[in-house]
Amino acid sequence: MSLETIVDLQRHPLSDGSFRAASKQALDQNGVLALSGFLQPATLAALVAEAKRNEDQAFFASSTHNVYLTPPDQRLASDHVFNRQVISTKGCICDDQVEELSPLRQLYNAPAFQAFLCAVLGEVALHPYADPLSSINIHYAPAGKELGWHFDNSEFAITLLLQKPTGGGAYEYIKDLRDAEQGEMNFAGVEAALDGRLEPVGLDIQPGTLVLFRGRNALHRVTPTQGDITRYLVVLAYNGEPGVELSESARQTFYGRVR
DSSP states (O other), X not given: OOHHHHBOTTTSOTTOHHXXXXXXXXXXXXXXXXXXXXXXXXXXXXXXXXXXXXXXXXXXXXXXXXXXXXXXXTTSOTTSTTTOOEEEEEEEEOGGGSOTTOHHHHHHHOHHHHHHHHHHHTOSOOBOOSSSSSSEEEEEEOTTOBEEEEOOSSSOEEEEEEEOOSEEXXXXXXXXXXXXXXXXXXXXXXXXXXXXXXXXXXXXXXTTOEEEEOOSSSEEEEOOEESSSOEEEEEEOOBSSTTOOOOHHHHHHHHSOOO
């Protein structure tokens, strides 16, 4: 299967220098780049069918965490914003469960796609995770599932929405709420966000959309899903260096196994 059968290259010419430059400018300016209609309709339909076909393999986890994705700090009060807990619940199938001939594998490994990502993200090269679970994940969010407010530990996230729920499942973010590089956690701003005193930006993402997001300093969440249609979301995870593994504790938490 060629890349043009997976991606609408007429609408999104990944190898075109002007398209790459415009995409990079949008990501740098807004912290997010959403390319709607990225997938060809037939490929989107095939991936929805694949996700549905393998849904019974998903590991579902429910966890509580702070927005910084770190353990609590016992030196701070239990109601301090650093120790406030939010809920994240989702199902996931891992890279080793993705079908061998899936268009997701062909897209993930396509040199033209990786070159586009490098140009937009400012990376020299992209590498898969060294562990067998973390490179391609399909997330499942039936009714009542959500991702609580959090900052990412990674520099960037790459996702593909395959199927929207009946209601909810909205992606919301507040840009530049902290400066992780300078160690500025902005407790007051985060507390205002958790208390609903800051208005987030909502992304109206339709199925087939590719999203590049810089979530290290942007607080973000996915609101609880509603209705009988499961939200299907693909995460394409790369690293700037080879040989990187997701920690065993993270794999156990998110996947229910380490291998």
